[in-house]
Amino acid sequence: MRFEGTQAYVATDDLKVAVNAAVTLERPLLVKGEPGTGKTELARQVAAALDLPMIEWSIKSTTRAQQGLYEYDAVSRLRDSQLGEDRVHDVSNYIKKGKLWQAFEADGKVVLLIDEIDKADIEFPNDLLQELDRMEFFVYETGETIRAKVRPIVIITSNNEKELPDAFLRRCFFHYIAFPGEETLRKIVEVHHPGIKGALLSTALTQFYEIRETPGLKKKPSTSEVLDWLKLLLAEDLSPEDLKRDGANALPKLHGALLKNEQDVALFERLAFMARSGRR
Known part of the structure; x- marks a missing residue:
């Protein structure tokens, strides 16, 4: 499983090496560069070239790390309990799976894009350290541990708006997309x-x-x-x-x-x- 670029995306030799190194090491590929240099498109082209499904998580300033795992809708459950709904007895009915959960439960390898991670709060990368490292997380409401069936290819992009924590950087393979000659x-x-x-x-x-x-x-x-x-x-x-x-x-x-x-x-x-x- 090697990335050699596609007809729709011109990848430099250094970029190909970075993608393949991250795949081999099974570490997230952190891609930085000026806005508009094709960081997001890289993930799409990697998925296309390797014929893999892609899951895209676009980060905003209000995005929390927990949303990538799951969200528990306690308000809806309370309302249903007041209405006497039978579904209230199964807490899993009120859990919305996040992008990481979707990637972890996939039966085959997928490409997971975490796009523009530097838009979020400074603690956002730290809050995902263990999940991206161990490829698992615990669901407190149901008491189950969600583990990746197949380790996904994780591509993370950053526009360098914020410095990322050293502990997070240590777990990534890094590549800077220089402006093309x-x-x-x-x-x-x-x-x-x-x-x-x-x-x-x-x-x-x-x-x-x-x-x-x-x-x-x-x-x-x-x-x-x-x-x-x-x-x-x-x-x-x-x-x-x-x-x-x-x-x-x-x-x-x-x-x-x-x-x-x-x-x-x-x-x-x-x-x-x-x-x-x-x-x-």
């Missing part, structure tokens, strides 16, 4: 926009990397954003000449696909103003 990015573009004209792509990517390297930029455009931008360029049938910028117009064509806040737009407007002033 031009050669890799060309391969990614070819997957999503096959047959794009070379001249247009070269001009667009040159401009894209210039934008990313602009000093003072608050949010650098990501892989997903350059793909959206290229889609718009193709839809508008723009030529390489249409993309040319000068000092008077520093903003790129259709810049809303690349620049996502007013500070960065203002930065390029200031650059244009300074360029016009310098020519006077």
